[in-house]
Amino acid sequence: MSRVVKLAVIPGDGIGPEVIAEAEKVLDAVTADSDVTFDKTRFSLGAGRFLETGDTLTDDDLAAISAHDAILLGAVGGTPGDPRLKNANIERGLLLKLRFTLDHYVNLRPSKLFPGAPGPLADPGEVDFVVVREGTEGPYVGNGGAIRVGTPQEVANETSVNTAFGVERVVRYAFDLAERRRRKLTLVHKTNVLVHAGAIWQRIVNEVAAEHPDVTVDYLHVDAATIFLVTDPSRFDVIVTDNLFGDILTDLAGAVTGGIGLAASGNINPDGAFPSMFEPVHGSAPDIAGQQKADPTAAILSIALLLDHLGFAAESARVSAAVEADIAARSGARTTAEIGSAITARL
Amino acid sequence: MSRVVKLAVIPGDGIGPEVIAEAEKVLDAVTADSDVTFDKTRFSLGAGRFLETGDTLTDDDLAAISAHDAILLGAVGGTPGDPRLKNANIERGLLLKLRFTLDHYVNLRPSKLFPGAPGPLADPGEVDFVVVREGTEGPYVGNGGAIRVGTPQEVANETSVNTAFGVERVVRYAFDLAERRRRKLTLVHKTNVLVHAGAIWQRIVNEVAAEHPDVTVDYLHVDAATIFLVTDPSRFDVIVTDNLFGDILTDLAGAVTGGIGLAASGNINPDGAFPSMFEPVHGSAPDIAGQQKADPTAAILSIALLLDHLGFAAESARVSAAVEADIAARSGARTTAEIGSAITARL
Ligand SMILES: CC(C)[C@H](C(=O)O)[C@@H](O)C(=O)O
Ligand SMILES: CC(C)[C@H](C(=O)O)[C@@H](O)C(=O)O
Numbered sequence: 001m002s003r004v005v006k007l008a009v010i011p012g013d014g015i016g017p018e019v020i021a022e023a024e025k026v027l028d029a030v031t032a033d034s035d036v037t038f039d040k041t042r043f044s045l046g047a048g049r050f051l052e053t054g055d056t057l058t059d060d061d062l063a064a065i066s067a068h069d070a071i072l073l074g075a076v077g078g079t080p081g082d083p084r085l086k087n088a089n090i091e092r093g094l095l096l097k098l099r100f101t102l103d104h105y106v107n108l109r110p111s112k113l114f115p116g117a118p119g120p121l122a123d124p125g126e127v128d129f130v131v132v133r134e135g136t137e138g139p140y141v142g143n144g145g146a147i148r149v150g151t152p153q154e155v156a157n158e159t160s161v162n163t164a165f166g167v168e169r170v171v172r173y174a175f176d177l178a179e180r181r182r183r184k185l186t187l188v189h190k191t192n193v194l195v196h197a198g199a200i201w202q203r204i205v206n207e208v209a210a211e212h213p214d215v216t217v218d219y220l221h222v223d224a225a226t227i228f229l230v231t232d233p234s235r236f237d238v239i240v241t242d243n244l245f246g247d248i249l250t251d252l253a254g255a256v257t258g259g260i261g262l263a264a265s266g267n268i269n270p271d272g273a274f275p276s277m278f279e280p281v282h283g284s285a286p287d288i289a290g291q292q293k294a295d296p297t298a299a300i301l302s303i304a305l306l307l308d309h310l311g312f313a314a315e316s317a318r319v320s321a322a323v324e325a326d327i328a329a330r331s332g333a334r335t336t337a338e339i340g341s342a343i344t345a346r347l
Numbered sequence: 348m349s350r351v352v353k354l355a356v357i358p359g360d361g362i363g364p365e366v367i368a369e370a371e372k373v374l375d376a377v378t379a380d381s382d383v384t385f386d387k388t389r390f391s392l393g394a395g396r397f398l399e400t401g402d403t404l405t406d407d408d409l410a411a412i413s414a415h416d417a418i419l420l421g422a423v424g425g426t427p428g429d430p431r432l433k434n435a436n437i438e439r440g441l442l443l444k445l446r447f448t449l450d451h452y453v454n455l456r457p458s459k460l461f462p463g464a465p466g467p468l469a470d471p472g473e474v475d476f477v478v479v480r481e482g483t484e485g486p487y488v489g490n491g492g493a494i495r496v497g498t499p500q501e502v503a504n505e506t507s508v509n510t511a512f513g514v515e516r517v518v519r520y521a522f523d524l525a526e527r528r529r530r531k532l533t534l535v536h537k538t539n540v541l542v543h544a545g546a547i548w549q550r551i552v553n554e555v556a557a558e559h560p561d562v563t564v565d566y567l568h569v570d571a572a573t574i575f576l577v578t579d580p581s582r583f584d585v586i587v588t589d590n591l592f593g594d595i596l597t598d599l600a601g602a603v604t605g606g607i608g609l610a611a612s613g614n615i616n617p618d619g620a621f622p623s624m625f626e627p628v629h630g631s632a633p634d635i636a637g638q639q640k641a642d643p644t645a646a647i648l649s650i651a652l653l654l655d656h657l658g659f660a661a662e663s664a665r666v667s668a669a670v671e672a673d674i675a676a677r678s679g680a681r682t683t684a685e686i687g688s689a690i691t692a693r694l
Binding site: 030140154192196 | 542595
């Protein structure tokens with residue numbers, strides 16, 4: 001019995017195509033002698049496409065992408081300050097539009113310090129946690145506006161929207177994940193200041209916690225959480241948090257566990273109504289694009305998340321193990337392709 | 348010619364009274380043979396007062412505090428989860444109410460890694476920057492609300508409010524500070540997602556930058572800023588940012604520069620219309636209260652900020668130098684009072 005997975009591939013801008021090439025190398029190799037085939041469609045999207053055509057993400061693009069089983073994305077975004085991109089906002093118009101339209105309500109971001117991985121902390125200890133970041137609500141909804149723009153009387157607002165529906169589903173996902181891990185869940189928010197948004201998160205965590213008596217539940221204000229991420233990161237198992245706090249914590253977590261070059265993520269629609277999307281946490285880094293300087297490991301670990309999500313646990317584990325072995329053996333500078341090939345060789 | 352400064356002292360809850368006792372010791376000593384006298388009024392405010400009287404901050408309290416030249420605050424807040432404080436919110440009702448009512452639009456938080464200070468980074472380099480955090484706007488305004496509270500249909504919103512008036516005055520302060528320092532200013536925001544709030548900050552920084560051609564201006568997304576705080580903190584000189592991002596960055600910055608036990612802050616009304624308030628960044632830490640375990644250094648460095656703000660630059664420098672010498676000589680555990688006395692002895 002063989003299975004065909006329709007995969008939409010969006011290499012994107014900057015270093016995106018380079019790291020995606022290595023991720024595909026690994027995906028092809030790990031599935032070569034298995035009974036799954038990845039049927040890939042390439043989508044040319046991002047700042048480059050915008051500059052050529054003026055389009056960011058059309059309805060046709062969305063429909064075509066939605067017809068796939070999963071999405072692999074490199075990175076999107078042009079050179080900061082490029083005047084031609086002034087009104088583009090590739091982030092909102094492409095990346096966030098995909099996350100919102102495809103209802104990626106779980107933004108899954110594992111942080112594991114692999115033996116041998118470099119890192120800024122003198123004594124990190126064992127670090128292995130997952131941030132479950134809400135992906136479709138909070139301050140990311142785009143419910144902002146401004147009046148008297150450009151004048152001394154301007155007022156610019158942004159509204160964070162949090163619904164019981166949206167919070168509950170991601171909190172449930174986080175508890176289920178904690179059950180399969182070390183059974184510790186930390187809610188991160190700022191309940192003492194953002195009292196309404198904080199209260200709904202705290203209430204729902206309390207309610208779902210009652211159904212999971214074996215999961216130890218903890219709460220940290222976001223400011224305190226950043227302290228613990230650098231002084232005691234091994235205290236964390238599963239962190240559940242809102243879209244903006246999750247954005248901040250996962251960049252910091254990436255830095256703490258070997259750098260953003262190793263941080264993978266999944267934008268997941270657990271219901272399966274829409275394809276989930278896997279992407280490195282890093283951006284398009286136009287300053288080093290085309291130079292084979294980028295580390296493709298984050299993109300390759302995103303393949304591991306993709307495989308796991310699709311139910312190919314064994315293949316996923318092989319990719320993770322190959323990455324872990326590669327990191328343990330690292331020495332000296334290698335090109336993007338060299339890292340990809342080395343990991344492929346270890347599969 | 349002698350000067351009398353009316354100082355409101357709010358020791359607060361938990362470790363607040365212990366660290367304030369040491370801060371006062373230092374203040375008394377450093378002004379002993381100078382021509383300034385601090386005329387202190389003690390205010391009993393915080394969770395303890397709320398539990399006794401049901402009041403958090405009355406109009407009379409506010410009027411009495413406002414009649415002072417400056418405020419020294421320890422820390423406020425009761426034991427987390429204390430059911431009697433369920434509806435108190437000491438943070439919003441007392442601390443934030445003071446900051447907002449007294450128009451503390453500059454929340455000044457220096458981060459300096461003193462030689463010998465402990466820290467989680469393997470190789471921090473020279474770290475010496477100041478975060479200028481906006482103190483009266485942003486997501487802290489309390490413009491939130493919720494409907495259908497407690498039901499599966501709840502919607503809870505929080506609105507960040509940013510005005511040209513509010514952003515411009517704090518940005519001007521930050522540029523003036525940068526002029527007196529290493530002339531580098533970094534705006535931290537999340538302009539790619541919070542497009543309206545981000546745009547007003549970016550616009551005003553650009554406008555004020557044009558008046559300061561000798562200041563190098565940089566921009567970082569808040570997520571990227573947390574990475575640099577742990578991988579390259581010496582790149583920063585002056586950071587200007589909104590209330591919430593400033594809250595997060597300064598806790599992380601405190602951790603990076605020797606821990607939150609050393610981090611001081613000033614809530615400043617530069618116009619002088621209201622008294623400014625000086626406080627350690629840390630909280631009331633009820634778990635270690637009354638045990639002489641707290642480090643009073645953050646409170647003592649807040650005295651240095653207070654003295655500087657009031658124009659006593661020489662006295663301020665003496666306090667900082669005494670702290671620096673104390674940190675360089677640290678070894679073994681000391682009580683709160685021992686640290687305070689050691690610093691006092693070095694004045
Ligand atoms: C590019 C940006 C919109 C995005 C985000 O803020 O979510 C990125 O920082 C991330 O974390 O994936
Ligand atoms: C206690 C809390 C309201 C406060 C804040 O968020 O500003 C604290 O974290 C701080 O940084 O002074």
